[in-house]
Amino acid sequence: MKESDITGIVEYWLKADKSFLLGMGVDLAKVPSKTEWENIIKQQFVLPTPVKEVYFVIWLLNNIPVGHSNINKIVFGEDASMHLHLWNSGVRHHGMGLTFVRLSLPYFFNNFYLKKIYCEPYALNPAPNRLLAKTGFTFIKKYTTIPGWLNFEQEVNRWEMSMA
DSSP states (O other): OOGGGHHHHHHHHHHSOHHHHHHTTBOGGGOOOHHHHHHHHHHHHTSOGGGOSEEEEEEEETTEEEEEEEEEEEETTTEEEEEEEESOTTTTTSSHHHHHHHHHHHHHHHHTTOSEEEEOOBTTOHHHHHHHHHHTOEEEEEEEEOOSTTBOSEEEEEEEEEOO
């Protein structure tokens, strides 16, 4: 991620269709303002890798940013929670997410010396659940939780991948 990519991430969250966000399990009342988003991401961008709380990888198609993956809940040398977002609906459902996730995983594992990455998508959101299975993640369990600071309480599927 470059500093100039912050705008794309912020715009994705602020311009996304409300029903799309709800389908991901987002509590609309928790979505930060533009300034709050920018400050959150900029604070993490300048930190050294071992102390980052969030780390982004930008996905490019024909050298144009079309999405991102990020990890948070990072325990350096142990594990982290992964998130995946295609910004443009025209890029979704064409198999690009699978390629992007496969390319992102080495960055997460190697830069944070992770042993395990987990992902907990909304159980009612089929696309990321299918993608994680195809990527080689192992389904662990389905349970009810508030999976992140932007979410409402929901049933999630916990998927995990360990460093081979």
